[in-house]
Amino acid sequence: DAGVTQSPTHLIKTRGQQVTLRCSPKSGHDTVSWYQQALGQGPQFIFQYYEEEERQRGNFPDRFSGHQFPNYSSELNVNALLLGDSALYLCASSRDGGGTDTQYFGPGTRLTVL
Amino acid sequence: GDSVTQMEGPVTLSEEAFLTINCTYTATGYPSLFWYVQYPGEGLQLLLKATKADDKGSNKGFEATYRKETTSFHLEKGSVQVSDSAVYFCAFYTGGFKTIFGAGTRLFVKA
Numbered sequence: 001d002a003g004v005t006q007s008p009t010h011l012i013k014t015r016g017q018q019v020t021l022r023c024s025p026k027s028g029h030d031t032v033s034w035y036q037q038a039l040g041q042g043p044q045f046i047f048q049y050y051e052e053e054e055r056q057r058g059n060f061p062d063r064f065s066g067h068q069f070p071n072y073s074s075e076l077n078v079n080a081l082l083l084g085d086s087a088l089y090l091c092a093s094s095r096d097g098g099g100t101d102t103q104y105f106g107p108g109t110r111l112t113v114l
Numbered sequence: 115g116d117s118v119t120q121m122e123g124p125v126t127l128s129e130e131a132f133l134t135i136n137c138t139y140t141a142t143g144y145p146s147l148f149w150y151v152q153y154p155g156e157g158l159q160l161l162l163k164a165t166k167a168d169d170k171g172s173n174k175g176f177e178a179t180y181r182k183e184t185t186s187f188h189l190e191k192g193s194v195q196v197s198d199s200a201v202y203f204c205a206f207y208t209g210g211f212k213t214i215f216g217a218g219t220r221l222f223v224k225a
Contacts, residue, residue, distance in 0.1 A: 004157075033212065042118070042203050042215030043158070056211040090158065092213075103213060105150075107157035 002027060004093050004106035012112045013081050021076040021109045025093030032074040033103060034066060037088040049074050078111075086113045116141050118216035120204045126222045127194055135189040135219045137178075137204035145206035147171075147180050147187040148213070152201045161189075161202070199223045 005024045013019050025032050031050045035043035045058040049068035068074045072093075078085055088110050092103035121136040139145065149161040149171070162171035167182035176191045187204060204216040 040217070042205075042217045043213075045212035045214075048211045058212065092158075102148075102160060102163065103207075104160070105158040 004029075004091055004104050006089075006091050006106040006109050008109060009107070010110045010112075012114065014114050015081055015083060017081050017113075018077065018079045019081060019111060021078075021089050021091075021111070022073065023076070023091030023093075023106060024073045025091075026104050029093035029095045029104070030072050031094045031096075032068060032072065033092045033094070034074070034076045035090040035092065036060070037090055037108070039087070043090055046076070081113045083113050086111060116206075116208065116214050118204050118206065118214055120202075120216035121219050123201075123218070123220040124222055125219060126224065128224050129196055130193045131223075133189070133191040133194045133198075133221070135202055135204075135221070137187045137189065137216060139185050139187065139204070139206050139214075141185075141206055141208055141214070143208045145208045147178070148205045148207070149176070149178055149187070149189050150203040150205060150215075152203065152218070154200070158203065194221070194223045196223045196225050 007022045033048040034046040037043040046060050047057040048055045052068045063079045065077045088108040090108045091106045094103045117140045146165045148163045150158045151161045162173040164171040164180035170179045178189045201218045201220045203218045205213050207213045
């Protein structure tokens with residue numbers, strides 16, 4: 001049973017560019033959440049997707065947007081990249097519409113903005 | 115607002131020593147509490163959880179008890195191994211679709 005997978009593993013971009021990160025949830029899971037983990041910090045919630053809709057959003061600007069597909073996979077898009085966007089981006093999946101408390105995390109995508 | 119405060123690291127111990135990592139939380143409602151572990155080069159893994167007051171979560175020799183009266187969820191292990199070296203995150207979930215994490219505590223275990 002495959003766990004949560006993310007791609008790419010690493011990414012290097014320059015300021016002002018746009019980036020798309022991808023996530024496939026664990027089999028049987030229908031809800032995907034995205035987190036940003038800055039170096040030396042805990043993960044910070046960006047948003048959650050369920051039934052192809054953004055259900056809740058953390059304190060992140062509109063430059064951060066996402067999408068969920070009918071197969072429950074998800075994308076995170078970040079526009080107009082800033083140096084401060086450099087971080088590990090984690091995807092987490094859960095089932096039952098997110099009503100369960102336990103999330104399973106992918107290995108993350110390391111984004112470096114130069 | 116909702117937050118988690120955990121012991122600052124790094125924590126350095128010798129093999130077979132006793133481990134305690136303190137964690138306290140501020141949350142509305144009745145949260146579920148978690149410890150996650152992040153090994154070098156890997157993603158977050160759920161280590162243990164507790165969903166109501168006085169519950170004890172346990173896994174791989176680690177334990178933590180949900181203390182509602184002190185809003186704490188301290189992580190303990192009686193005898194650490196070199197392979198336990200990792201970053202440990204205390205976290206909670208209140209049903210609002212997101213998990214709140216602490217800043218993490220890095221543990222180094224020396225042989």
